[in-house]
Amino acid sequence: MNLGPGVDALARFLAGPEPAWWASALAACIVWLGPLLLIVLPIAALGQIIERKVAAAMQRRHGPNTAGLDGLVRFLVRCLCWFLPRATQERLTARLCRLPGMQLARRLGLGQLVADGIKMLGKEDLIPGNADGWVFRLAPYLAMCGALLPFAAIPFGQHLVALEVPVAALYVAAAGGLTVIALFMAGWGSGNKFSLLGGMRAVAQVVSYEIPVGLAIAGVVLWCGSMDLQRIVASQYNAHWASFLGWNFFQSPFLALLAVILFVAGLAECQRTPFDMAEAESELVSGFNTEYSGLRWGLFAMAEYAEMFLVGAIIATLFLGGYQSPFGEPAIIALPAWLAALIHALMLTLKASALLFVMVWLRWTLPRLRVDQVMRLCWITLVPLALLALFGVALTMLAAGSVAPGSAYGRIPALPELHLTPLAHALAWVLPVAIAALLIVLARRQHGRLHPDLARLSGAGR
Amino acid sequence: MILAWINDIYEGVASTLAGMRLTWRFFWENVRRRGGATAVTRLYPEQPAEVVGERVRGHLVNDAARCIVCHACDKACPVDCFVMDLERTADNKPRASRFDIDLAKCIYCGLCVRACPTGSLSMTPAFEVEPRHQGQPFLFRRNSAQLQLRLAEPDMQRLRQLSQLPRAELSAEDRAWLDSVTDPAGEHLIGIFGLGYYTPEQKAAVEAERARKKAEAAAKAAAAKAAKEAAASPPAAASAAAPAAQASSPQPAAPAPPPPAS
Ligand code: SF4
Ligand code: SF4
Numbered sequence: 141m142n143l144g145p146g147v148d149a150l151a152r153f154l155a156g157p158e159p160a161w162w163a164s165a166l167a168a169c170i171v172w173l174g175p176l177l178l179i180v181l182p183i184a185a186l187g188q189i190i191e192r193k194v195a196a197a198m199q200r201r202h203g204p205n206t207a208g209l210d211g212l213v214r215f216l217v218r219c220l221c222w223f224l225p226r227a228t229q230e231r232l233t234a235r236l237c238r239l240p241g242m243q244l245a246r247r248l249g250l251g252q253l254v255a256d257g258i259k260m261l262g263k264e265d266l267i268p269g270n271a272d273g274w275v276f277r278l279a280p281y282l283a284m285c286g287a288l289l290p291f292a293a294i295p296f297g298q299h300l301v302a303l304e305v306p307v308a309a310l311y312v313a314a315a316g317g318l319t320v321i322a323l324f325m326a327g328w329g330s331g332n333k334f335s336l337l338g339g340m341r342a343v344a345q346v347v348s349y350e351i352p353v354g355l356a357i358a359g360v361v362l363w364c365g366s367m368d369l370q371r372i373v374a375s376q377y378n379a380h381w382a383s384f385l386g387w388n389f390f391q392s393p394f395l396a397l398l399a400v401i402l403f404v405a406g407l408a409e410c411q412r413t414p415f416d417m418a419e420a421e422s423e424l425v426s427g428f429n430t431e432y433s434g435l436r437w438g439l440f441a442m443a444e445y446a447e448m449f450l451v452g453a454i455i456a457t458l459f460l461g462g463y464q465s466p467f468g469e470p471a472i473i474a475l476p477a478w479l480a481a482l483i484h485a486l487m488l489t490l491k492a493s494a495l496l497f498v499m500v501w502l503r504w505t506l507p508r509l510r511v512d513q514v515m516r517l518c519w520i521t522l523v524p525l526a527l528l529a530l531f532g533v534a535l536t537m538l539a540a541g542s543v544a545p546g547s548a549y550g551r552i553p554a555l556p557e558l559h560l561t562p563l564a565h566a567l568a569w570v571l572p573v574a575i576a577a578l579l580i581v582l583a584r585r586q587h588g589r590l591h592p593d594l595a596r597l598s599g600a601g602r
Numbered sequence: 603m604i605l606a607w608i609n610d611i612y613e614g615v616a617s618t619l620a621g622m623r624l625t626w627r628f629f630w631e632n633v634r635r636r637g638g639a640t641a642v643t644r645l646y647p648e649q650p651a652e653v654v655g656e657r658v659r660g661h662l663v664n665d666a667a668r669c670i671v672c673h674a675c676d677k678a679c680p681v682d683c684f685v686m687d688l689e690r691t692a693d694n695k696p697r698a699s700r701f702d703i704d705l706a707k708c709i710y711c712g713l714c715v716r717a718c719p720t721g722s723l724s725m726t727p728a729f730e731v732e733p734r735h736q737g738q739p740f741l742f743r744r745n746s747a748q749l750q751l752r753l754a755e756p757d758m759q760r761l762r763q764l765s766q767l768p769r770a771e772l773s774a775e776d777r778a779w780l781d782s783v784t785d786p787a788g789e790h791l792i793g794i795f796g797l798g799y800y801t802p803e804q805k806a807a808v809e810a811e812r813a814r815k816k817a818e819a820a821a822k823a824a825a826a827k828a829a830k831e832a833a834a835s836p837p838a839a840a841s842a843a844a845p846a847a848q849a850s851s852p853q854p855a856a857p858a859p860p861p862p863a864s
Contacts, residue, residue: 200641505618
């Protein structure tokens, strides 16, 4: 069986040179799921910390994010050192709580995560009387699958990819689409009108926003000439020390526009504010979440963060050089493989986290959109813009004309690349931006000005 | 049309960016001054909280002198906070020999205050339960067995005095007595004034407030009476006002429609 080098090696290690099917399956589970759980679950925790901290700071309030681990330490000391006298236990606890790490834990509010976890596990797992039994029970796991499966194809480094398929870009979009089914199952299975409405809204929204997502991915696929995410990352390699110049985002304004569109549409796919009308607390009492409690609800929450991180990782992979470092990539490639892999994984995590930060930032800035506004944004703004940008990408490629053999990137062979001279590159940026600026100026002339409040806030009025 | 579309997009992006700028400013302020420095909220148990308004519904007070132990508050309470016992005074007046309000159960709904026929039960703005910030420790905890304990007035005085002192300053005997009537880990939170024997200052304050309200009401009633009399005395004015009053007040015109035949 050919399931990738890592899986085959592990299967052979488990069950000899000709591994049985079960050994292959087991190896696949370990190799594919292991990194997922190791990387993605801490990411969900990281996402929560970012969310809480940023939300608190942006809204000028203290969030539930100042709990340290002192209580946990005291509990553990009580449990593990029960034979010591109480005073000694207290001294030990105090000593442990003064460790520098504990201070950091308090600053980060790590205790809150532990408390939330315990609370979630301890809650009653309620299933409403007229819920559709297994549909209701299955939905959270499916949501988690929808958030985790795409990670299998996202390269975290030259060798750090679970599933190397030639159509990875398509796979990521398709596997991510699983969440829709989960949301709808949750809405339907709850046997509750509000949940059903939430589920319907979620489906309408996510299915609509698949289109700008697809168009944005198509633009990159067109530009790079491959659907293999590894190759897409490789094609963004630049031998210059400022290696970020090779990233797709900086290649053409159309690609940059596509990146923004992908970001907005991705935000909508995660059901995050401002696109969270599917779980609008004020109107739908949390929509499809209403009837969930305990661990099942926790899975939905975790899936949300995993999905946000996924959107960040996809955008980073397609437009921001994937796991490449913005500076000195050639030097990193030359490092020993394990060190390079470490740096690469860190880079992708950093980029995705930065995008996650922007998502949180947006969440705590914008109010929730109405249903019609969400649909309007998708069909009247994003889809035509994405089509325009796609057309622009194709036009740029036509104008650029010549195709160069490109350069190999690590173990990934060279891909024929578009050859842009610096002049052509500059022109590819200046021309569309100038046209857009001209159109905007014309539009501003003809149609009113910014609302005075907004003008004041943005500083444009002064 | 295309230009309107572009203008729409421009405004959307510009207003989003304007909002992001604002939130970024708050964010940056907080980051620069170390976590939550400019926050307008409080970390409550660590930082003392403030009373929000004067009409806030806080801990309950019972003026034992006026309580007739009618159990109206007990019946009104949705969570059964009250424990009370009746005794008769020498001239056969009802009086509470014990009146406990379990403030740990209380949801501060105020229903008992409305139910009280004598107006002896009222709410104070005090709400602090967190021992770290209690100005005057008028609350103590009891376990279920201790909840059945009765304390006579002198014992209440002693409890109030002892519970105000740091534990280390108590004599062994006092400490033992305090431990027998209270339990720091007990699940019932009882206000000392909840027993009807609240501190003289509190009593004075409540009484002064009541007197003020009474005087106000009396003044109002007197003013209303005077105005009425003034309106009634000149007969010309009265006869002129009468038809107007008749015209303005709608008469119960047609009789009520007959009940539908069953
Ligand atoms: S205010 Fe407290 S004691 Fe009074 S009725 Fe409500 S719950 Fe009961
Ligand atoms: S506090 Fe008021 S309602 Fe309650 S027993 Fe006394 S008089 Fe009756």
